Amino acid sequence: MSAIVWTAVGSLAAWLWLLLGQGFFWRTDVRLPPAEEPADGDWPAxxxxxxxxxxxxxxxxxxxxxxxxxxxxxxxxxxxxxxxxxxxxxxxxxxxxxxxxxxxxxxxxxxxxxxxxxxxxxxxxxxxxxxxxxxxxxxxxxxxxxxxxxxxxxxxxxxxxxxxxxxxxxxxxxxxxxxxxxxxxxxxxxxxxxxxxxxxxxxxxxxxxxxxxxxxxxxxxxxxxxxxxxxxxxxxxxxxxxxxxxxxxxxxxxxxxxxxxxxxxxxxLHDLWRMVSRSAYAQLRHNPLTLLGTVAGLALVYLVPPAALLAGVVAGSAAAALAGGLAWLVMAGTYVPMLRYYGQPLWLAPLLPFTALLYLLMTVDSAVRHYRGRGAAWKGRTYARPDAVPDEG
CATH class of the missing domain: 3.90.550.10 (Spore Coat Polysaccharide Biosynthesis Protein SpsA; Chain A)
Known part of the structure; x- marks a missing residue:
């Protein structure tokens, strides 16, 4: 169980860093800044x-x-x-x-x-x-x-x-x-x-x-x-x-x-899948090593917590269950503000690992489509990767 414990601890550490060190990304209070209208009424075109x-x-x-x-x-x-x-x-x-x-x-x-x-x-x-x-x-x-x-x-x-x-x-x-x-x-x-x-x-x-x-x-x-x-x-x-x-x-x-x-x-789901998969691999700059790192990162951050909690309960490892449970709790907690912004029920927050798994599969599918020549396809057009595009004279 030591490997599971250490993996769960690593996931928990990642979530603590995301909670405090990633620009408070989970907060939803970044709205249009306060503004003053032109005093003279001179509005730009x-x-x-x-x-x-x-x-x-x-x-x-x-x-x-x-x-x-x-x-x-x-x-x-x-x-x-x-x-x-x-x-x-x-x-x-x-x-x-x-x-x-x-x-x-x-x-x-x-x-x-x-x-x-x-x-x-x-x-x-x-x-x-x-x-x-x-x-x-x-x-x-x-x-x-x-x-x-x-x-x-x-x-x-x-x-x-x-x-x-x-x-x-x-x-x-x-x-x-x-x-x-x-x-x-x-x-x-x-x-x-x-x-x-x-x-x-x-x-x-x-x-x-x-x-x-x-x-x-x-x-x-x-x-x-x-x-x-x-x-x-x-x-x-x-x-x-x-x-x-x-x-x-x-x-x-x-x-x-x-x-x-x-x-x-x-x-x-097909509509959402197509929306994400058409550009997910482009986000990774069509780099297979970056894809592997992204899949590993998503697994560690989003899939390990519930898996470690379940494994810890089944195997009687309190350390694995505690680390996995805390990581899952922090994950769900950071998702709550976004659910509130969208007016959605908070019971969706613990389901974030499942949603992350969907996004992981969409990203992999995006890479597969790219290598089959069907990547970045949208409304009848398929675009080449940037380094395959000739520069303008």
Whole structure:
């Protein structure tokens, strides 16, 4: 039993470090910073860029919320139809004609050239159209994101007050089906564990991340960071964007949203599995050694505690049972704030090891798909790993 005891102790030590030494990632109180509106009412111009590919199913619940923004300054929306086959562009024009609000431009850039992901090619086209309007800020938001009427106003005020070049909010994802309740809050929890929000907002730290569904970006900062050209092949484009801006000297911020929501449903495990597995191996830079380390780390941190508790009880080892039980207790305790944020029952907290096992299998499946030539596939496109992409001349 000594090996089990030491493994359980190692897991407990890992959880104590995560609890206290990983930027308090488990807390959910990092929300949009306090902001002051311009005293003279001089609001900067903003252009909202929405890349959209086959989004007709969600557009009626998202686009009208952008067009209805209560923004005192000049603002307009550019929707870039990225080769949709379901009438996304036509539907966007119809919704704008029906609901009114901010001016809407719908355009299509055509298929992306080699070395570009479809979304970033669409973003490039949208930013190009926006620059003709000379906005001070760009709001990059996905087609499945619904914004409260004051969302843009609050984002701009927070950016100006805090001196941020990038302000991003992690949209509140839909949690309705049983699988969504089990998997979605854990998705945000794991993301915060990798990229502690408190560290992202500090100057001088290397931690950088954003949530692609809602990114307010100063136009000058985008130009300085060569966005999106510098990240044209990134599958996890939001993190790459934040790194580029911070690497160019920009001040960035990321937190949880209160009034920005995703309307995209993931009712089945298959839907959630595909969402995670399409980019999980890209997150590991397609490195098999990193994959092995990640699997081992997930097993030690999330699977060992319940296994050690069970083994200790069966074999009569109080030390193994105690270490495993305490590690599991700390794990569940750190998950409680995220469950509360999503309004979910707290009895889901002890099930986090099972959810982590699902994510482990999704990550392995992502690697398998990559080596079979089906990795990073999304809406009919499959992207090469970055080192297989030729540089621009």
């Amino acid at each position: 903003v252009c909202v860029v929405v890349p959209a590919r086959d989004e007709a199913a969600v557009l009626p619940r998202s686009l009208p919320t952008l067009l209805a923004q209560d923004y005192p300054g000049r603002a307009e929306v550019v929707l870039v139809d990225d080769g949709s086959r379901d009438g996304t562009g036509e539907l966007a024009r119809e919704l704008a004609g029906r609901t009114g609000g901010l001016p809407l431009t719908v355009d299509a850039p055509g298929e992306p050239p080699a070395g570009w992901t479809g979304k970033l090619w669409a973003v490039r086209h949208g930013i190009g159209l926006a620059r003709a309007r000379a906005p001070e800020y760009l709001l990059l938001t996905d087609a499945d994101i619904a914004h409260a009427p004051d969302s843009l106003r609050r984002l701009v005020a927070a950016a100006r007050t805090g001196g941020f070049d990038l302000v991003s909010q992690m949209a509140r994802l839909r949690v309705a089906s049983p699988w969504e309740r089990l998997v979605v809050p854990a998705f945000v929890y794991f993301f915060a564990q990798l990229y502690p929000f408190r560290r992202i907002g500090r100057r001088g730290t290397r931690t950088a991340a954003a949530a692609g569904g809602c990114v307010l970006l100063r136009t000058e900062a985008a130009e300085r960071a060569r966005v999106p050209e510098a990240i044209r092949h990134a599958v996890i484009d939001d993190v790459a964007l934040a790194r580029a801006v911070k690497g160019a000297g920009g001040h960035i911020w990321l937190g949880l949203a209160e009034r920005v929501d995703s309307v995209r449903p993931y009712p089945r």
